[in-house]
Amino acid sequence: MTVRSIVKFPNPLLRAVAQPVELFDDDLQALASDLIDTMRAAPGIGITAPHIGILKRLVVIQLPSAAKPAIYVNPSVVQASTEMIRHEEGSVSMPGVTDDIERHARIRVRYQDLDGNERFEDAEGLLAVCHQHEIDQLDGLFWTHRLTRLKRDRLIKRYGKLIRAS
Template sequence: MTIRPIVHFLDPRLQAIAAPVTTFDAELRMLADDLLDTMRAAPGVGITAPHIGVASRLVVLELEPKQVRIYVNPQIVWTSQEKIRHTEGSVSMPGVTDEIERHAAVEIAYQDLHGRELTEKAEGFLAVCHQHEIDQLDGIFWIQRLSKLKRDRLIKRYDKIRQR
């Protein structure tokens, strides 16, 4: 298990659509372990393979200590009409956050590390995390969900943080 370098905001790899995982082997499990170590070191509660420059559809979440969730090839198959607002940020843009509106509940289809197909219904913070990370797998960085004015302000704040 290794802490890998995180790809930072404006790196074009964060805008690329991640490729589906087709091989479920020890290398995939090692990548998931590295993602977990990297996320914990960042720190964060969610991370995708693209966050470390690997264009694969792999997500690791740890919303509660020692409750690790791993999703391979996740996709949203249902969303609620109800929306919620939640503060979001990214390990690829540390130090800045803003509120984003998302669906209050979702259902996702995904595979586990052995390739088994599963589904999961989620509400609240977990639903927000699924949408945030699946957006990243689709090349949509979270700040793209903000208005242009809010996005520009946030980028200026981030630039100031990086200059320190």
């Protein structure tokens, strides 16, 4: 469909809470398709509607090992392991910088498909990290806020240097 413009850090839209999707129609299908194209062009392995300025609870994830992208409407974590893992994270809204974030190693996600049917998915490792990262984004929690203040300040400074250099 269409590659959309990505909202860049520190745009306040990245801190806004996305609203639940209530209409499962052709517009939602088109938005999901645009998110897939935009994620691939970025490039990235996950993206939300807020990343393109639309405050709807819609997520697309495609891990490198996946044959096709997965679409999650109104996702939420309903179970999480006590075991934690650290993984390098970044964002299509803040390209060029990454840092390690601690997340639950295994989770269960409840979501709806594009037809509005309720589904569940168990995830571990990178997929669990991606789900938590993108659901945080839907909740208005940008990934850098999972860092300590010192690490976040250093990362933002590094990002500023990258932007000025480009």
